[in-house]
Amino acid sequence: MQVEAYVGEEMVLNMGPQHPSTHGVLRLELETDGEIVKKVIPHIGYLHRCFEKHAENVDYPGVVPYTDRMDYVASMNNSFGYALAVEKLMKIEVNERVKTLRVIMAELNRIASHLLAVATYGMDIGTFTPFLHCFIEREKVLDLFEWTCGARLLYNYNWVGGVSHDIPDGFVEKAKQFLREFEPVLKELNELLSYNKIFINRTAAVGILAVDVALSYNVTGPNLRGSGVKWDLRKDEPYSGYEKYDFDVAVGDGRFGPLGSCWDRYFVRVWEMAESLKILHQALDHLPEGDVQEKIPKKVRPQKGECYGRSEAPRGELGYYIVSDGTGNPYRIKVKSPCFTVLSALPAMAKGALIADIIAILGSIDIVLGEIDR
Amino acid sequence: MQQAPGILQVLQGKFGSKILSSDMSVLDPTITVEGDSIAEICSFLKSNEALAFDTLMCLSAVDYKGLKGETDRIELVYHLFSMKHRHQIVLKVLLPREEPSIPSVEQIWDIANWHEREAYDMFGVTFNGHTDLRRILCPDDWVGYPLRKDYVQPETYRGMPVAPGKQFVEMAQDGLQVGTDPFREG
Numbered sequence: 001m002q003v004e005a006y007v008g009e010e011m012v013l014n015m016g017p018q019h020p021s022t023h024g025v026l027r028l029e030l031e032t033d034g035e036i037v038k039k040v041i042p043h044i045g046y047l048h049r050c051f052e053k054h055a056e057n058v059d060y061p062g063v064v065p066y067t068d069r070m071d072y073v074a075s076m077n078n079s080f081g082y083a084l085a086v087e088k089l090m091k092i093e094v095n096e097r098v099k100t101l102r103v104i105m106a107e108l109n110r111i112a113s114h115l116l117a118v119a120t121y122g123m124d125i126g127t128f129t130p131f132l133h134c135f136i137e138r139e140k141v142l143d144l145f146e147w148t149c150g151a152r153l154l155y156n157y158n159w160v161g162g163v164s165h166d167i168p169d170g171f172v173e174k175a176k177q178f179l180r181e182f183e184p185v186l187k188e189l190n191e192l193l194s195y196n197k198i199f200i201n202r203t204a205a206v207g208i209l210a211v212d213v214a215l216s217y218n219v220t221g222p223n224l225r226g227s228g229v230k231w232d233l234r235k236d237e238p239y240s241g242y243e244k245y246d247f248d249v250a251v252g253d254g255r256f257g258p259l260g261s262c263w264d265r266y267f268v269r270v271w272e273m274a275e276s277l278k279i280l281h282q283a284l285d286h287l288p289e290g291d292v293q294e295k296i297p298k299k300v301r302p303q304k305g306e307c308y309g310r311s312e313a314p315r316g317e318l319g320y321y322i323v324s325d326g327t328g329n330p331y332r333i334k335v336k337s338p339c340f341t342v343l344s345a346l347p348a349m350a351k352g353a354l355i356a357d358i359i360a361i362l363g364s365i366d367i368v369l370g371e372i373d374r
Numbered sequence: 375m376q377q378a379p380g381i382l383q384v385l386q387g388k389f390g391s392k393i394l395s396s397d398m399s400v401l402d403p404t405i406t407v408e409g410d411s412i413a414e415i416c417s418f419l420k421s422n423e424a425l426a427f428d429t430l431m432c433l434s435a436v437d438y439k440g441l442k443g444e445t446d447r448i449e450l451v452y453h454l455f456s457m458k459h460r461h462q463i464v465l466k467v468l469l470p471r472e473e474p475s476i477p478s479v480e481q482i483w484d485i486a487n488w489h490e491r492e493a494y495d496m497f498g499v500t501f502n503g504h505t506d507l508r509r510i511l512c513p514d515d516w517v518g519y520p521l522r523k524d525y526v527q528p529e530t531y532r533g534m535p536v537a538p539g540k541q542f543v544e545m546a547q548d549g550l551q552v553g554t555d556p557f558r559e560g
Contacts, residue, residue, distance in 0.1 A: 048512065050520065052496075053521060089401070216484040231457065236460070307402060308432065308453050319432050321453070325441055334432065334434035336431060344484070345484070374511075
């Protein structure tokens with residue numbers, strides 16, 4: 001802890017690791033005079049569970065449950081990224097049904113994850129109603145997942161070379177029913193929260209993230225798009241059939257304040273849920289037939305080599321750097337977590353903010369400590 | 375957008391012997407460079423208009439020990455990406471396993487601050503010129519570098535057993551009854 005001599009009323013306060021608004025076990029060291037925060041130093045590591053060391057001791061399929069537990073809110077996307085990276089290393093091509101199923105599950109989980117982000121952000125700012133409305137919809141998505149693979153939050157679904165379970169009969173109708181019921185809820189959310197005058201006053205002028213700062217800190221995903229950069233891996237480096245779907249990339253436009261504010265980042269997430277609905281409609285309409293698991297050897301043993309595979313998780317660009325030594329266990333897996341990079345940019349975003357604004361900025365960058373600490 | 379051989383050519387033209395080797399045939403084309411000049415090479419890669427590597431996607435350390443046919447070393451792998459030109463390259467630096475140290479690239483990409491702290495925490499690589507080199511995931515007074523291949527977990531940390539499960543097994547073999555608290559005196 002770096003502490004210079006404090007004169008007058010300046011103090012060093014700890015926010016966390018137990019705090020209702022830090023979205024997990026995060027310790028923020030604030031140098032403040034009670035109102036204005038001069039410096040924010042994030043301290044992480046309270047949820048470190050040694051994912052990378054575990055991955056070296058199990059075989060490639062056995063890593064998938066560990067990947068789920070990193071970003072436990074959006075597990076489908078974690079194992080999706082891992083499966084993509086291993087398949088890139090082993091040069092496995094999966095069939096169209098697997099690709100479409102993976103996209104369906106990833107987009108449903110994107111909606112669930114953004115619902116949680118938006119709802120808890122509203123709660124941080126002080127409103128409780130949107131939280132309940134969003135969680136009703138989130139329960140419907142989790143019910144769909146439980147019907148498919150038995151789990152609500154940690155699925156072990158995307159395996160190397162396929163998926164673990166095929167969708168049950170009636171899944172497509174049930175999912176389409178959810179999509180029909182969800183569209184009016186998005187409109188309701190906009191009326192309740194997004195265009196709420198108090199919410200805009202709290203968020204539209206704080207936490208400005210400039211584009212060059214964002215790129216230097218490797219901020220990706222909705223946080224980068226909130227600053228006006230139109231970069232989405234699903235469009236710019238498509239994988240798993242995303243090039244077939246017609247959807248827009250949600251980009252912040254600074255309509256209520258400077259570009260790159262908390263409101264822009266928040267609204268990118270709301271807009272992305274609407275775009276996910278479009279993708280889901282197209283994917284559910286054109287679900288091809290096929291087997292959900294490719295014929296790969298029982299013992300997954302990539303050739304000696306390494307690769308870096310990245311995918312668009314709800315929180316940003318999730319990267320897996322996998323080094324293989326030719327045996328059945330990975331030699332090294334390094335995970336580049338999107339929340340890790342965006343949290344390191346928090347001190348730059350929160351210069352000179354009030355303590356209440358720190359809460360607003362922290363909520364808008366949507367972190368999950370499981371992914372930061374791994 | 376430049377392909378990897380073009381990027382290699384530009385680097386070789388500017389830095390000559392500091393570019394040690396390259397491999398264009400792998401999935402992610404890689405250029406191995408000299409450790410001491412990593413900072414100036416990365417600075418050039420970022421500031422050059424045609425290359426413009428403005429993003430450090432990932433900075434990983436890998437500990438190679440005991441592999442047949444490979445020298446024991448710690449590799450630092452830099453995955454660079456250019457948002458402007460949409461091209462990417464991988465830089466590698468080979469370091470000895472005893473007291474590895476390398477200049478820091480924190481001044482070039484701000485995210486390197488946290489990535490290098492993690493490499494220091496997990497592998498013990500020292501980054502010269504880093505403003506705040508301390509552990510990031512492990513507690514500040516942790517002993518040892520966990521992701522190294524020869525890492526041995528300490529028995530206790532500040533008096534607490536690190537892996538109580540193992541001790542329970544030993545105590546059960548010594549005749550401990552299930553349901554009692556083994557750490558209470560008497």
